[in-house]
Amino acid sequence: MAAETARDMVWARVLEDGVFRFDASEAARAAAGPSLSFADPRRREAPRNGADTPAVVPAFEVAAEGAQKVVVKLPPGTSFYGTGEASGPLERTGKRVFTWNTDAWGFGPGTTSLYQSHPWVLAILPDGKALGVLADTTRRCEIDLRQESTIKFSAPSAYPVITFGPFNTPADVMMSLSHAIGTVSMPPKWSLGYHQCRWSYDSSEKVLKVVRTFREKDIPCDVVWMDIDYMDGFRCFTFDSIRFPDPKSMVDDLHSIGCKAIWMLDPGIKKEEGYFVYDSGSKSDVWIQKADGSPFVGEVWPGDCVFPDYTSEKTRAWWASLVKDFISNGVDGIWNDMNEPAVFKTTTKTMPESNIHRGDADIGGVQNHSYYHNVYGMLMARSTYKGMEMGNAAKRPFVLTRAGFIGSQRYAATWTGDNLSNWEHLHMSLPMVLQLGLSGQPLSGPDIGGFAGNATPKLFGRWMGVGALFPFSRGHTETGSIDHEPWSFGEECEEVCRLALLRRYRLLPHIYTLFYHSHTKGIPVAAPVFFADPQDPELRKVETSFLLGPLLVCASTLPNKGAHECAHKLPKGIWLPFDFADSHPDLPVLYLQGGAILPVGLPIKHVGEASLEDDLSLIITLNENGKAEGVLFEDAGDGYAFTRGDYLLTYYIAELHSSVVTVKVLKSEGSWKRPKRNLKINILLGGGAMISTDGVDGEEIHLTMPSESEVSSLVATSEFEHKKRMEMIQPIPDIEEPSGQEDAELSKIPVDLKSGDWFLKIVPWIGGRIISMAHLPSDSQWLHSRIEINGYEEYSGTEYRSAGCTEEYKVIRRYLEQSGEEESICMEGDIGGGLVLQRQISILKDNPKIVQIDSSIQARSVGAGSGGFSRLVCLRVHPTFTLLHPTEVVVAFTAINGSKQEISPEAGEIAFEGDLRPNGEWMLVDKCVGLSLVNRFNPREVSKCFVHWGTGDVNMELWSEERPVSNETPLRICHQYEVRQTS
Numbered sequence: 001m002a003a004e005t006a007r008d009m010v011w012a013r014v015l016e017d018g019v020f021r022f023d024a025s026e027a028a029r030a031a032a033g034p035s036l037s038f039a040d041p042r043r044r045e046a047p048r049n050g051a052d053t054p055a056v057v058p059a060f061e062v063a064a065e066g067a068q069k070v071v072v073k074l075p076p077g078t079s080f081y082g083t084g085e086a087s088g089p090l091e092r093t094g095k096r097v098f099t100w101n102t103d104a105w106g107f108g109p110g111t112t113s114l115y116q117s118h119p120w121v122l123a124i125l126p127d128g129k130a131l132g133v134l135a136d137t138t139r140r141c142e143i144d145l146r147q148e149s150t151i152k153f154s155a156p157s158a159y160p161v162i163t164f165g166p167f168n169t170p171a172d173v174m175m176s177l178s179h180a181i182g183t184v185s186m187p188p189k190w191s192l193g194y195h196q197c198r199w200s201y202d203s204s205e206k207v208l209k210v211v212r213t214f215r216e217k218d219i220p221c222d223v224v225w226m227d228i229d230y231m232d233g234f235r236c237f238t239f240d241s242i243r244f245p246d247p248k249s250m251v252d253d254l255h256s257i258g259c260k261a262i263w264m265l266d267p268g269i270k271k272e273e274g275y276f277v278y279d280s281g282s283k284s285d286v287w288i289q290k291a292d293g294s295p296f297v298g299e300v301w302p303g304d305c306v307f308p309d310y311t312s313e314k315t316r317a318w319w320a321s322l323v324k325d326f327i328s329n330g331v332d333g334i335w336n337d338m339n340e341p342a343v344f345k346t347t348t349k350t351m352p353e354s355n356i357h358r359g360d361a362d363i364g365g366v367q368n369h370s371y372y373h374n375v376y377g378m379l380m381a382r383s384t385y386k387g388m389e390m391g392n393a394a395k396r397p398f399v400l401t402r403a404g405f406i407g408s409q410r411y412a413a414t415w416t417g418d419n420l421s422n423w424e425h426l427h428m429s430l431p432m433v434l435q436l437g438l439s440g441q442p443l444s445g446p447d448i449g450g451f452a453g454n455a456t457p458k459l460f461g462r463w464m465g466v467g468a469l470f471p472f473s474r475g476h477t478e479t480g481s482i483d484h485e486p487w488s489f490g491e492e493c494e495e496v497c498r499l500a501l502l503r504r505y506r507l508l509p510h511i512y513t514l515f516y517h518s519h520t521k522g523i524p525v526a527a528p529v530f531f532a533d534p535q536d537p538e539l540r541k542v543e544t545s546f547l548l549g550p551l552l553v554c555a556s557t558l559p560n561k562g563a564h565e566c567a568h569k570l571p572k573g574i575w576l577p578f579d580f581a582d583s584h585p586d587l588p589v590l591y592l593q594g595g596a597i598l599p600v601g602l603p604i605k606h607v608g609e610a611s612l613e614d615d616l617s618l619i620i621t622l623n624e625n626g627k628a629e630g631v632l633f634e635d636a637g638d639g640y641a642f643t644r645g646d647y648l649l650t651y652y653i654a655e656l657h658s659s660v661v662t663v664k665v666l667k668s669e670g671s672w673k674r675p676k677r678n679l680k681i682n683i684l685l686g687g688g689a690m691i692s693t694d695g696v697d698g699e700e701i702h703l704t705m706p707s708e709s710e711v712s713s714l715v716a717t718s719e720f721e722h723k724k725r726m727e728m729i730q731p732i733p734d735i736e737e738p739s740g741q742e743d744a745e746l747s748k749i750p751v752d753l754k755s756g757d758w759f760l761k762i763v764p765w766i767g768g769r770i771i772s773m774a775h776l777p778s779d780s781q782w783l784h785s786r787i788e789i790n791g792y793e794e795y796s797g798t799e800y801r802s803a804g805c806t807e808e809y810k811v812i813r814r815y816l817e818q819s820g821e822e823e824s825i826c827m828e829g830d831i832g833g834g835l836v837l838q839r840q841i842s843i844l845k846d847n848p849k850i851v852q853i854d855s856s857i858q859a860r861s862v863g864a865g866s867g868g869f870s871r872l873v874c875l876r877v878h879p880t881f882t883l884l885h886p887t888e889v890v891v892a893f894t895a896i897n898g899s900k901q902e903i904s905p906e907a908g909e910i911a912f913e914g915d916l917r918p919n920g921e922w923m924l925v926d927k928c929v930g931l932s933l934v935n936r937f938n939p940r941e942v943s944k945c946f947v948h949w950g951t952g953d954v955n956m957e958l959w960s961e962e963r964p965v966s967n968e969t970p971l972r973i974c975h976q977y978e979v980r981q982t983s
């Protein structure tokens, strides 16, 4: 019921020209909690003077309990971005995101909640102007972009909506947003080098060996990471005394070869008397409480844990002082993991929403966990940052956080969490990094090579090729995987990694300059290609290329096609390709925009190797008028002297006059003196060709342009040479089965079944499993969809993964809708002893709302001695469904005996037999979105129904009776799924 409507809506000018705050009503305005996204929350509250009026006005709808819906309607042809850390395509029309920080191991393109929350949408209007909309709530918020050109937010309590613009360009919106939420803290320059991580390099020797190997092999690297196993029994702020007996001296050794060390700190503190962190935290009363006021205890790595309540200054100060002491062990940076916060062995994967935070009044006061859940990670990072500052005020803190909220770039970098080693995740890593950039977080990157599973050489090399050009560049992999260092995948891959990283280091002067701009102005470092021309609708979905300022990086995420073989859509104007004589079929292709000067450095192996006196190069593409300009920021690379003017910011220009190009310093800023250094000038001509000359930096340098005909012959020669080079170079061989079957499986392509209301993905090579079951009208992905596990599967026995069943299924029939049939697939897998498991999956032609799965265990060649007929078999249907709202779901049905049943997650595991079985239908009800997944079956075929609630998922199993089968007596279960709207 809309108790309050647009009539009551109030608005105010805030922050700066073009920025407005809207509230559902005066009362809603008063009820809204303080901002946690704003760097200075008072700026959201203080009206500004001005005469401007909002061009875009949101419509509010408030339900009786205070839940608030906001709709922003924009002109047709609007494209959506932002929404923070979210998977799926870059252009977000058609998507729905729920802001709820979640430990999302193995997420897929359809996952709706990842580790971070950004209730923020960037809209590019049809004319190229841009508008940003922030729903300033910490609560679980639905961002619904399913309806074209319409933004819908809904959250359970009052919150203001802030609109930024429309402004002329998306960069203008991002700058304006940064005036609200702040910018990225200036990263130390070393943190823009390459980082090597794994779970875990688990001894000092191993850590040093890895770093020394980088040096021996001439592969650049600046940082090595210590994952949880460095700790003594996962106790934060401790070191394992055997494997890391003397961390300080290990770090001294690392420093002596130019490498930094980053160490993990999780929020879960082992509940153990005598452990100094637990004791001092208990004494200071810093733990999050249960509703009854006692400390909440949840299980994480160390076992039973308590959790610091970072919502109070007292707790943050306590944590920061621990961090400060920790720094003295030689800690260059800190990695905050598991801070959604993740809690093991719970259905919700986190702590109860009824837990109590004793937050300070200025951030919202005492509230339950549902209020602070999404900002917990950011507040942890904030206090970690503070502790690093206290530990060494002369250094810029470096913190990496997994969980975050809009604004967390002020304290920490981030990565895109536990991705998978496959091509889909390589692809997704590009839009994810871009999306974070468009949500205020410029310093991000994926686990290069993929976290879960084993990469193949090709995948790893390609991922490094593009990963080396992400703002944050770190290789990482899970425990138990094969080695994932640049040299772990054969010579060709190693060479690609070396080239990729040397490229990054040559570009570091530019990347560092971009970060200076991002820090001072709030523009993203890696931006989508449409930033170069927001009016061009064809650029708005481009997601395999991105801009680093005027530098365009074009990658390929296709296994069988290099970037040089793909057609890249270039923005209008002049874009000239170039390389560092390092072009390679497995590396991205680089272009420089007309009118740009790109500063590049030497191919160094770590940041400390560079000095201000080093040679510098400028790569130049002249525009139509024969002009170009560029900028370079230089300083000590760490510390804060730059804020007091101790830096050198140089604006270079190039101008062509009667066939002579003059390159000079237009102006410079800062108190650093320009050193005497060589400056190499390279003017791109096209096709990779360039003319070069040397001069002295700061002085005017002249270059004579070749004649037009000379230019075309230089271009032709260069193109020819380039082509020859690409043909000669050995690309990384495409070994599809390098190390165990799993990788091969990951690289196969699922069979799509798309018809009516459903879109299914089926993987015949993994037990004929369905890994995705998307209901199109509601945009719900029901199955828990990881390619290696879960989804919909069937067993031929009562044991989990019954022995004797081949994983590989044969597709024996496939009907497509186009051929006038219903969309269906029939598969068969050998389960041994002359038996097969046959499964037909169909979307019914006469009722496209229904998916039908018809399975049977049949006898094929059962004879004397085959073992078939005497074998007891049971057909067990085993689907795993994702719980989008784990606290608001139930399994509901009417039993054969007429009783009504509602099973909630607390039930854990429960079986229904005899009269207690559902009467032919049961359903998974999501009360939050008002949808139910109805599962119909024939009770005569089903002897037992079984519910198993897991962590964020549920199994609803159907078991046949257990008996032998013959030709005449197959075992069969035919059942259906349909989605029903429930109110």
Ligand code: MIG
Pocket: 198, 199, 227, 228, 337, 338, 402, 417, 418, 476, 477, 478
């Ligand atoms: O439950 O510390 O995302 O990067 O290697 C897993 C071990 C905990 C999750 C992180 C991952 C890290 C891993 N952590």
